[in-house]
Amino acid sequence: MTDTAREEILARISEALGRRGGGEYVSSSPRTAVPGTGGTAHAESGGVASANTAATAADAGYHHEGTYTGEALVELLIDRLVDYRANVHRADGDPSATISELIGDHSSVVVPRGLDSSWLAGYSGGVRVDAPGEFLSVDELDAQGAVVTASAVAIAQTGTIVLDGSDECGRRAITLVPDHHVCIVRTDDIVDIVPEGISRLDAHAPLTFISGPSATSDIELSRVEGVHGPRTLDVIILNG
Template sequence: MTDTAREEILARINEALGRRGGGEYVSSTPGSSAPANGAGAANGADTASAEVTATAADSGYHHEGTHTGEDLVELLIDRLVDYKANVHRASGDPSETIAQLIGAHGSVVVPTGLDSSWLAGFSGGIRVDAPGEELSVDDLDAQGGVVTASAVAIAQTGTIVLDGSDECGRRAITLVPDHHVCVVRTRDIVDIVPEGIARLDAHAPLTFISGPSATSDIELSRVEGVHGPRTLDVIILSD
């Protein structure tokens, strides 16, 4: 890249961020704008221009989405399927769907706060991962799968967020087993990322999941299950 091209790119970035060429942020307060050399604005037109530049980066930023109701749910499903997750619908009680999904497993792990009625139809063993009684990595690896709830689901990006709460569990239990069954309540689905972030505790151990674990780092060949579960089943639970 030539110096001229680099300078042009940096100038465009500075302009988009509301900064002058020297990297100084442009004030949007009338009369307070000043170039890097300390000289004041030449006239009112320069000040007005600075105000426009300073707010340009924020002008197109959306804090709320436009999808609602079933359209919102369908958008999430579309994104999840595109990421190769398996999506199921349930109303009120997901126990039958969960039993069908994990029925072949000898045992599964669940977080301590998961609704026990959700596993009413499962005849295998249930290992509870609780504070002070955390399962070892070997124990987790021996489980056929893990069942959790979720904190938030972001439709636009097809992302499910776990927050380490009692019904989501600690991160390890959703990374080691090869099969993750995750329940997403429709009331926890939002349209865009800012809406999702606004619902979350920034101090919580957040895990963002967009489809089952996969990588194409080696010869561009997709391999699943490298960094987490090979299979992700998402149950959309209507209230």
Template sequence: MSSRETILSRIRDAQTLAPPVAEQVPRDYRTGRTMPDVERIELLVDRLVDYRAHVHRCDPTTLTETITRVLRDVGARRVGVPAGLHESWLTGFAGDVVVDSADVPAPELSTLDAVVTASTVTCAETGTLFLDGSPDQGRRALTLVPDVHVCVVTAESIEVGLPESLARLAPERPTTMISGPSATSDIELERVEGVHGPRNLHVVICG
């Protein structure tokens, strides 16, 4: 018997001994939790700040102005956007706006100073932003290569916890979960930012 056959045989034996699917780990998570809008947003802000993200509050009438100010403050001159981003969001930006597409090689995204996207849903309890590749969010590479990510979160898209957030996602869509700027620790426990994504995350909460 070959090594491959031995391994497959062991897998089949293990599956035979495994309990039926119905008897496996229960998935009875808490769902349907609600919280007043003010408290829900305050909880999200607290988590984002704890993760060292920059938080900006605005309403729909000042969204464009807020995005423009954030881009100006970070010194962005060349900004990438997904093809479906609302055109009015960058009308106040005086620099170059690059519309991303699958034809743009990922290494070329490093020439962008920042990227601006929307988001699908946000979990207040964990401070996690969910991007599912929708037209106003773009492909995964667009939000991982540039050093600055400006993400717009609407108040109505904020859920209390993970079960509520996941329930609003389409399982078949590619989902990127972002909890603060990209960061890790080296062997001496020194925090290193920007290893796997943007070093700077700016979250614009609109509503």
């Protein structure tokens, strides 16, 4: 890449960031436009844009809160989840009947130690609890028909469910090895945009971001599901 091409790219990036934030921006050309002043100012470096100025401009125009609320927020999440080929279900107060229906054909399922036991009240198969000191091996996890967990946050705009390694979400391995994941998302844990979701999470927790069932299109652009995680993702939106 020539110096001229590099400078042009940096200039366009800097200009875009500045205009988004509504403040000053520094161009990579020797003369820097200053919106609102009716003129230009000379840039002493004559080249690379100021990182601090660009960062300030970008932050000034960055949204930290979404606009969707209530049922519209829930419907947006459902739309994104379905687009990612997840199966979505609704439940009021008690999801046990829905969970039982979804995992009824499996002889055994795994759950994290903190999952509400009443949620499996209607299930007649075996239940393996994964807990510190009693962690299931990979082979044991692979033998389970499904895993049932709660979730920490769901981000509607991106259709992303986040697990945080808490007692009701469990460690990451239990949601990667079994072929079927049933995940409960409480409506109170649904947010509109990514910054809202991140603000609710502990940055030091082992976070797992799930956007639909495991899938890849690496080989000849053919979509294959279940390569590096569950082939089936059932999401239960729990009201109340």
